[in-house]
Amino acid sequence: MIMKLFQYPRLIVSFRFIFLGMLFSLLACQEKIQPDVLPIGDDGQVFAIDVGDSEIPYLVINTNGADIPFEPRIPATLKIYEGKKLKQEQRIGIEFRGKTSFRLSQKKGFNIETIDGTGNSVNVSFFGLPEEEDWRLVGHVVNLQEKYMWDQTLMYNDVGYELSRSIGKYASRTRFVELEVNGEYLGVYSFMEKLKRDTHRIDVKSLNANSTNLSGGxxxxxxxxxxxxxxxxxxxxxxxxxxxxxxxxxxxxxxxxxxxxxxxxxxxxxxxxxxxxxxxxxxxxxxxxxxxxxxxxxxxxxxxxxxxxxxxxxxxxxxxxxxxxxxxxxxxxxxxxxxxxxxxxxxxxxxxxxxxxxxxxxxxxxxxxxxxxxxxxxxxxxxxxxxxxxxxxxxxxxxxxxxxxxxxxxxxxxxxxxxxxxxxxxxxxxxxSDIALTRLVDKNADYLEKNGAVQRNYAKWDQGIGVNYPDAVRNLKNFLTQRAAWMDGEIMGF
Structure with missing residues (x-):
């Protein structure tokens, strides 16, 4: 067969040009689509997962190879992207947080403190929130060994705190984010304020060792x-x-x-x-x-x-x-x-x-x-x-x-x-009201779903648990309206 091909040199040349043409076309195509395939921020940061054109802030934390302890905090860098565009970069200290949740959940929470170049704490604003140095990254509890999960809606804390603020009481302000730590995608988190004395948080007067008025705060x-x-x-x-x-x-x-x-x-x-x-x-x-x-x-x-x-x-x-x-x-x-x-x-x-x-x-x-x-x-x-x-x-x-x-x-x-x-x-x-309660849940669910965060989170964490997100959202709305109706009956009898 090989000898027969040599009898037709023009055929060999044709095959060679066809092969080279296909190769160049493939390379050109790959080069053309590469920027869209690789999840890269506008500063060259490669993401652990492609978030597409999601509006949800994407946080990248890098400890430069150091293991995160429970305490004390270690230095790291935090980058915040929106639509793959770097919006903020900040030096931080980071440690794990939680008590029972830390032990039970594979999806860990974190305390972060904003610091300057010398490692001293510095007040910083994120997402337009009032400046502070202490912040929290809180995720829902996921136990992969026993196959259970708390808060499949991803919004319990956010809803509860917003309800408190809606009646005029301060509660920690939160923002939904997606989190990557040391190259690993960790899913949807609530970025929130730490509860502490602050004119924008728990607004009580300062009290120190030299204070003569012991009544507060x-x-x-x-x-x-x-x-x-x-x-x-x-x-x-x-x-x-x-x-x-x-x-x-x-x-x-x-x-x-x-x-x-x-x-x-x-x-x-x-x-x-x-x-x-x-x-x-x-x-x-x-x-x-x-x-x-x-x-x-x-x-x-x-x-x-x-x-x-x-x-x-x-x-x-x-x-x-x-x-x-x-x-x-x-x-x-x-x-x-x-x-x-x-x-x-x-x-x-x-x-x-x-x-x-x-x-x-x-x-x-x-x-x-x-x-x-x-x-x-x-x-x-x-x-x-x-x-x-x-x-x-x-x-x-x-x-x-x-x-x-x-x-x-x-x-x-x-x-x-x-x-x-x-x-x-x-x-x-x-x-x-029932309308306000269900509207709040729908607003959060729509935001997470339309930006693909629910799918990405559960591609990571639903390992045999069997999450049905629409059902979880529907159950939360039903719970709130039914609980409120029960409270109506009880409180009217007070």
Whole structure:
């Protein structure tokens, strides 16, 4: 056959030209389409995934090969792209965040701090939000080993915080983003403000060691404890199993109420070992501002005494006789609004965990802001649809973190119930109407879906779980309208 081909040299030449022509055409075609195939930013940054012409900001974090610890933060660079165009570049410090969510989820959250060239913190604005140095990247919980996922809609926190802002209460402002860390695409996250003292966030007066007016401002939390400085230098593996550190209360990080969850004086010593037999009876108030390393003994004594006097008044007032001395200590409207938002969202952690309180200088104790709703809404299976979250103790026994006596006691006050009814009725005619609730969910879902972020996120994370995003969105809307209807019936009877 080969010999026969040599008898026809023109045929060989023809084949050669045809082959070369095809090769050049292929190369030319490849060269022509290459810029559209490779996901490259306008600065030459190669993305881990092609986001097309998505309007959702795409964040690229690079630690230059260093492993991210739980703490302390390590230096990194953050780039923010919109439509593959670099919009902002910033030096940051980064670490993992979360307690239970960190241990359970393969989709980790991050704390980031904006820093300058020398590593010092610097206030920076992102997405038009007020300047600050501390920010959060929060994703939904995905457990690939046990095949479960919290918040398949990707928006629980965003919806809850927006509902709070819609009734005039500050909550962390958020932006949907897609995140890449060290070349790995991690999916949809909420980029959000850290809750901290700031004129644009929790707006209480500053308080330092030289302050002569001890009345404020203070920020307290009811929450699990953080490992703090004790965790520095420990390997990352330690943080996957350090459950005891969640319940390691000390005189340095906070103080215990002198009353138990039933309103009885506690007759055993505080600061026992984690998960001791009577821990479920205790409620601790942690120092958020001033931080435990900064708060002075005089400030500790002031806020401890203020909280004790409030609790004592609440317990001793005889509502049937019109006694309501406890209102001298609290801004009751904030308590009513905190109740309304957390109950509407069926936030299982409300009142007992991730709970913020604040007291401004010369002001009263206020509840909020709301925080951490990843097991709220239709995910909150410990509380039935027709049950109050503030009645958590009726549904769950001996949880290490139960609900303090405040809320059942407050509901015994007819004036507090009346206040809730007034405010709920007003909100239902506006920001918490069925139309407003469903419109908010649809707005977020449409934004994520039309930009392809839902598909990209679940191509990464739906590994045998079986996510149906339209169903998840529909279930969230149904939950909100049904929960609101149930609350209508209950509150109208207050």
């Amino acid at each position: 203070y920020i307290l939390t009811i929450d699990k404890t953080s490992v703090g400085d004790a965790g520095i230098g420990k390997p990352l593996s330690y943080f996957y199993s350090n459950w005891d550190d969640d319940a390691r209360y000390t005189p340095e990080n906070g103080f215990r109420s002198q009353y138990d969850i039933f309103g009885n004086l506690i007759d055993f010593e505080p600061y026992g070992p984690p998960y001791h037999a009577n821990m479920y009876l205790e409620t601790y108030f942690l120092y958020e501002y001033p931080k435990d390393r900064n708060i002075t003994p005089a400030q500790k004594e002031y806020i401890f005494r203020y909280m004790h006097d409030f609790e004592t008044a609440l317990l001793q007032d005889d509502f049937s006789k019109g006694e309501r001395s406890y209102v001298a200590f609290v801004g009751l409207e904030s308590f009513a609004d905190y109740f309304i938002i957390n109950e509407l969202c069926r936030n299982v952690d409300a009142y007992r965990l991730s709970t913020f309180l604040q007291k401004d200088r010369n002001g009263k104790l206020e509840m909020g802001p709301v925080w951490d709703m990843n097991i709220g809404f239709d995910q909150g299976d410990r509380i039935p649809m027709n049950g109050w979250v503030m009645r958590y103790n009726n549904f769950v026994s001996n949880d290490p973190w139960m609900i303090h006596f405040w809320w059942p006691r407050l509901m015994e006050d007819p004036e507090f119930r009346k206040l809730i009814k007034q405010r709920w009725t007003n909100y239902r005619n506006g920001p918490l």
